[in-house]
Amino acid sequence: MTLGVLVGLLLIAGIAYAWDVMANQHKVPRATSVGGVDISRMERTAAVEKLEQELGDVAAQPVDIRAGEKSSQLIPQDSGLSLNYQKAVDGIPDASLNPFSRLYSFIKPTQEIPVAVDVDEGQLSGELERVGNELKVEPEDGNLELIDGSLKETKPKLGQAVEEGELHEGVVKHWLDPEGVEVEPMVVEPQINDEAIEAMRTGDAARALDNPLTLKGENNTAGTLRKPEISQFVSIAAEDGELRLKVDKDRARELFQERMQGSEVPGTNAKISFSGNDRQITPSVDGSIIDWEKTFEGFEDRVTSEDDREWDADYKPDPAEFTTEMAEKATFDDTVSEFSTGGFSRASGTNIRLVAQQVNGAVVNPGETFSLNGYTGPRGTAQGYVESGIIIDGHAGTAVGGGISQFATTLYNAAYFAGMEDVAHTPHSYYISRYPAGREATVYEGAIDLQFKNTSNHPVRIETDFGNDITVRFKGVKTVDVESINNGRWAKTEPQRKSVSEDCSPSSGAPGFTTSDTRVIKDLSGKEISRETTTTVYDPQPIVTCG
Incomplete structure (x- = not known):
């Protein structure tokens, strides 16, 4: 009895299998969708016609493309993108002859088959360049300024860009997606970033400002500049994507001169005066003054150094221009x-x-x-x-x-x-x-x-x-x-x-x-x-x- 039932069931399954194979031969397999259009069990020619009917205007609709918080759009048909429905349908393999696979096809979820896309690479390249620029965010350099002896920081801002190949692949593969195309952006660091700012803050700027500079002169004189004075001739400038410490040597010299009174003895010209017709001559005196050019050799390096911040001034003679002999003659x-x-x-x-x-x-x-x-x-x-x-x-x-x-x-x-x-x-x-x-x-x-x-x-x-x-x-x-x-x-x-x-x-x-x-x-x-x-x-x- 049991054996007979089993044989009967197998016979029915075989007949159903044979009927299914004959009825769906060369048709699109069950649970098949192209571009969101269900073409399951359709004759392939009819499937192509259905795709053309339902997806015919999709290439004229704008496609949203996003990267981070930036977005752009393109029109596929204006960007060298077109749908090849025949190729898409032809590329769908016939249903498997495996009876278990055919049985599973009745219950398996719908398989989405991408629409075959023809690409005019020359036309697409120009549009992708535009889209890439619109998805780009230029980074903003940070800055570090010296204002009234204090350092004021401007925070840098990250930028973004999209990789050309990834954008191309994303658009070609996913432009039919109703949600649009999502591209993962690359982070673009500004040239003057947090690292560069911190390097200046703890490096050259700290060494320049936090240690006094002392110039020692003759006649027991010395001039010392501390942070408030150093701030007057030191500044921070952004140049070629880097923060650089700038030193105004002329202003530094002025500040030192104010503090070096008595260190120089300028030459004094002879003077002639008369009392009646009697000539009186005040003799000339040759002097000695600071040779500022020589004294300030390597001054920029001295300012950014932790050592060698105390040094001796160099002097040069300052002879009188109108000498006693000239006055006598x-x-x-x-x-x-x-x-x-x-x-x-x-x-x-x-x-x-x-x-x-x-x-x-x-x-x-x-x-x-x-x-x-x-x-x-x-x-x-x-x-x-x-x-x-x-x-x-x-x-x-x-x-x-x-x-x-x-x-x-x-x-x-x-x-x-x-x-x-x-x-x-x-x-x-x-x-x-x-x-x-x-x-x-x-x-x-x-x-x-x-x-x-x-x-x-x-x-x-x-x-x-x-x-x-x-x-x-x-x-x-x-x-x-x-x-x-x-x-x-x-x-x-x-x-x-x-x-x-x-x-x-x-x-x-x-x-x-x-x-x-x-x-x-x-x-x-x-x-x-x-x-x-x-x-x-x-x-x-x-x-x-x-x-």
Whole structure:
């Protein structure tokens, strides 16, 4: 009985197996899907038609591509990607003849078969390059800055990139996935990362800032710079993807010089002075000064070193430029320059005569700067000066010492034609016709000075003559000829009316203007040495009415 049942069951199974093989021969096996479309047990031609019908527009739909937090898209048909349905179906093998495999096919999960894809590599390459750039995140370098003696850190930020081959493989294989394409990005480190910042913080920056620098000089002097001072000449800069310590040697030198007072004894020029006609000579003295170039050799390495932060300054001779011998041989026979002005009032003449007497006989030695205010000192009633006319608030007035500006103008012009260097001069606020336009000067005790420097190798002696005019003459050795070129007047401005109730001197006014003067200095053979133009703007002189 049992054997008969078993034989019967086997016979039925055999018939079912044979029927299944015959019914599904050359068809797509059970539980088969292509691109999400179920084509199980379909004739292969029909399967191709179904895929074309259901997936026909998929190549026109945008595909999302993600890498980390960045995303991009591409249109497959515009990117060289197309579906080959026939190839996909042809590539599906027939169902196995193994009876157990065929039996399992009734219950096994659906097998997803990828759609065969045709790829135009040239077209796809360009699109993948664009997508790769859109998925890229540039890293941001960190930084370490030295601000007010403290280190301020800017944290670096990681970047990302996608590997070309991985992006290609992901797109070709998975662009039909409804979830899009996911690509694992590569981490891109910034050039200046945490490691570089920490290396600078604990390396060069720490060695530079945390240890004092001491320069030892002669005469028991020494200059020490600590963190606050070192911070003034040390900085951190990002260069070529690296953090580098920068050292401003010029600023470091300034800081050391401030602390090395007394370590240098500069050479002192000889000085000539006169008491009457008797010449008096203050001898020159050769000095010794720090040779900063040699002293600062290897200074950058010293700053970043833990050792060798205390060292001795190197010195070099600083001989006098105008020696005692030169002073003894100096002559004052040539008239180097001479200038005269006139037209002053009696009271102004008193003041001009007094200041001229004070300056008469003054010697300006080579390298010296002459200051009119400094040489004369106070010019008040105690010194015999009287009230006379001045310019105040744009109109005429009076004050003790009035008229001295005429002497200043005369002295300025003598210095001008002697080729002296103009250190400080201030023109009047408005033009005074007895002076050359753009070539005059005013002074005011304690506020406005006239200064010029003797840049020649010969001393000059200032002589003054007072009479109807005031003349200033420079005596010494003539080495240059000086020409003054006035460049005309322009930008004229009209005067305004002004009413004055006290201490009033009426005035018809005068227009203002701009002018310039060019000084040309030549040697005695006629070769030009220098040419310099000075521009002066004169305000209009107001029309003053009294009342």
